[in-house]
Amino acid sequence: MTISIQRWEPENLIFWLARGKPIARRNLLLSILALHLNFNIWMMWSMVVVNLPAVGFSITHQQQFLLVSIPPLTGALMRIIYSSLWSWTGGGTWLAVSTLLLLIPAFGVGHVVQDISTPFPLLLLISACCGIGGGASSSHLSNTSLFFPKAQKGLAMGLNAGIGNLGVSMAQLLIPLAISVPLFGALAGTPQIWGHGSEVYPVWLQNAGYLWIAPVLLVSVLCFVYAHDLPKLRLTPRDQWQMMQERHTWYVCLLYMGTYGTFLGMAAAFPLLSRTLFPLHDATPYLFIGPMLAALSRPFGGWCGDRIGGGISVIACYAVLVIGTIGVIASLPDAQSRGSFWLFLAMCQLLFLAAGIGNGAAYQLAPKVFMLQAGREAHARGETVAQTYLRGTRRGTAAMGVSSVMAAFGGFVIPETFGYSLETAGSFVPAFVLFLLFYLLCAAIAWRCYARAGATLRC
Template identity: 35%
Template structure:
């Protein structure tokens, strides 16, 4: 095997370069290596990873805003059918997260970023064709919408890839930036699509899909030109199986359904709810993006608060705020108050954003405490860090199913009872239950996790 010294970027540091932008030697925990070359290469990969993930998130939630205008191009759908269209991509994206996580070690981070970006062309092309052919029927439309789930899988592979580039001391910040860059894609697509489809007068809904095809190609080209594959990123399912044996993996999966799942689910359903409950498609098209934008901005704040006072405490507070927000939304629907409804959902988005950051922070801390309880030997702590990484893949996948369940719950309530009030009552109770679970498992005075400040 031949190697090439990385003279352009690192002087004397030999990265063991191989054809295809493979790096054989990568040591981010070595301070000298990190200063000389590691930080620059990691930063470059992070920038273009954020770009690809951002486009992926936007495509994932494309249907959340497109459904608002389907009636204007010949599609006659019920509110429940529209909510199913927003839910199915979330469910597919959740299913894809685990295999996407392992795609990075198998194929290489750069290579899989190229492939995953190009896969986004399929849902974009499908959407552009389907919206102009209402004669195809509802089932084919749902199947085409399902392909948008490719964008949801991108989050897992992007996070897995960047985690290999950064040292432990900087991994939290890097992953936070990567996650926030993706999450904000939801707000961007809900803001841009309503503007683009009416440019020049009239309505060209196909542009919602067409506009993202060149962006997906650009993300793939940038990954090809500027990103790297790390040979030391190994595909190892052992830590994942080990993580599944821990009760905390399943508890945190439940909590993540309540935080990240609620964020994605509310982002997907909010435009449709504004239209179906209050008949204000104008507000949905002009202002619905604010919810996802606010949730994305508050995610890093949740992580910072968790660092300061403990992730579990912040998560308890976020579930309390979610319950209050859901109750306010329920009141607003019963009293037909659009202003309170909109404000309640903005409040919910703030709470889910904070909860996203705090629950993500809890996971690594929980496994660190488990390692300390087993003696804290270096090899034990390393094993627990790997199990934490495996748990993150499982938890992010299960948590994303909340994005499927939230719109489905609204669809069920609307079709069965004629209104969304039963769904909102369920959410109030669900958030209270999650608050209690978090308290008992991680905050209750005297418990091991509470003493450790998880």
Template identity: 40%
Template sequence: MTSAKAVTKTAGPDHPDHVRQPGQLRQPGQPDQPGDPGNPRSTGRWIEDWHPEDESFWRRTGRRIATRNLIFSILAEHLAFSVWLLWSVVVVSLPAVGFAFSVDQLFWLVAVPSLVGSVLRVPYTFAVPRFGGRNWTVASALLLVVPTGLLAFAVSDPGTPYWFFVLVAATAGLGGGNFASSMTNMSFFYPERSKGIGLGLNAAGGNLGTSSVQFLVPIVINAGAGTTLAFAGLMWLPLILVSAVCAWLFMDNLAVSRAPVQGQVGAAKRPHTWVMAVLYVGTFGSYIGYSAAFPLLATTVFPDSGATRYAFLGALVGSLLRPVGGLLADRFGGARVTFVVFVVMAAGMALLLVAVESGSLALFVTAFGVLFAASGVGNGSTYRMVPAIFRRQGERAERAGVPDARRTSLTEAGAAIGIISAVGAFGGFLIPRAYGASLSATGSVATAVTAYGLFYVFCLGVTWWFYLRRRVLAARLPSLADVSV
């Protein structure tokens, strides 16, 4: 008899005896194979069999494919973050080119992209199982042409009304949605033992876009003595097109990511989805909120200090430390690392309050350095907790006899990542608005600083209550109290 191995070598992809190996792409038009999950597409790059937990498969094929997808996922996500945070830099230059908006109005322009991005993260998460990770990366990258093109149009006419600026700033939220779909997609590529570093690198590469935009756009603006503000948007267009083409050519769709919407909605019914969402407001919400607000805040509180020239450094530090948070979570447990993060962030807010009350620029910059660093580590540690929590719940359900519990937990973890990132991104709206409202009402940001300091203390208590108390762990998540959570 002819072996399956021999058939694989001799039969072409259209031959009825052709056997597709794990990790192999189904060619356009190739008939579905027995055992293919979901409803395979008839065209495009779809990997039908993906088994990253199989160490042999991972060494032979999986790692190489996952790394290739990670590289181009990072490229697209990096540009998405750059577009999302574009207005954090542009607002500082608007008064110089003739737009007489109030400080509170400027803070609204900074905050609106985060609000829209937060809302969009939910449908963007569901887009991955519906359209495929590679396909959606292409589409979402091309959508970034809208906010960059509209920004160039809006700033080119001094008569552009404020309401139109708000509308254009809202379209920048398209860049914020990309993170959820990118992280959901990449969560399927990596085995559980490597999710911390895999997701950490993907997130860090994207988060670096906040630093890139705050470093590059001022250079472009200053080179034209303030007359080239339109190029703050136009400069990204060629890069956006390159990222879309690269995603189309070099990324893959995973059949394992396909799941009916009702299966993903199960994640919304899990209490831990919402607990982690609150913690993510404290970590990622802080990171994106401070990144967006710092240039305008520094200019308002310390005018003519030149602090905005170094605004990109805070976002840079936070981005680079995100994978460190993932690694520390892999080693010591995400809950333990997250607990320490909130201790440091509460201390950072206390230092910031002293800086604001005393008018010390040095303390102001130092406090933000602490907050950026801690939030970066916290981004990695909280995200590492999500797949671990859902895996443990799946294992417990499987032991209780629930069929296909592990696969369901994987699907729900991917959906939970999107929900958590959506709620967390809302912090990027709350922080700029808190500063704007505090300045408008009292002339100082002290009220907003105090409020967020108390919120970090609350997050500290939530982390301990749900994930560090041994009695709770034993009762609710029996095997959660090890170093992988």
């Protein structure tokens, strides 16, 4: 079973160098592996859905966008539970248990895609099960942040989330390869016949789920054996509710939602979006690039937050998101033009890159803002340094949980907005204009609260 630790003082330099640092690094590595698998499972469904009509499933474009929007929605709802449950079971124990739960969607997807008569409600249920992989961030990142001193939290969480988020890119890279060959032979079942125009060939869509079963079992065992449980915080819904009444929680939520929601929503919707806008261009070879850029750049965002300042870094990222969105709008086909696939592809990659850096910069704001706030209130409360640190940590961790939950809803809103925009206006332009206005609002909030010279919580 996991190893229990009763004393943990990362801000104590002697303790950190003598004992804390190697333990923190081990748990960071395990959390990265587990979170990576969670994102593999969370996003695999988008790669399956784009192929369902070609193998015989009778579903509309609107239903496809609904199917890819459900995992982010259920992932956000799962985060409500995950954000406090880990603090009662122990972070290391929860790493192992939550990873084992990924077997449910892995087996579920592998089963339902083999029968083209599967009713749409059952497809929705399996889509919701894939959201199990979305709950992990709120627990894994909060737990990881406790292992590191304040000066290293941004980079640690950036590495954890960045390499974890790389699971989206890996899923979009590996799944097209895995479904093209009989990877598991007769054990996985018979192939489906993929047909589009004159192209006809066998595929094994079930491999999209079965591919992850062995890695899930392996990482679960490693977490059970080598992960650590820190002294339990025992966060409750009351802690979450209290932080929801704090205005800075909502400011951080909006900033993180704009970046993380863009990464998650665009990753889920991009395969369908590209195929709908540019049916003559096969975007499959490029699907993994954007999520990979976002994932790999997230640690850099955490580093920028630590070194340059979270507020300034976030504003810069939102400026690039605005430029990228304008570029995407310029690339879209209309009545007079077929649009530009290559400009569309390039601008989407720019969106992913800015969102990835913004993820790291925005997420590290929560623990820093509330630790700074606790420090400024310490004298009036008559608290010791240890009491102040504990209160700031608890508030920051609860705020991170709330931010993580709300941000995941962005992954649901973006595909749904695309689907609604296409259905009502016959175009994706209104959706992108809405996103553009939201990015401008977030930039203004970051400047006013965390970047300008007179901001009380400038960080």
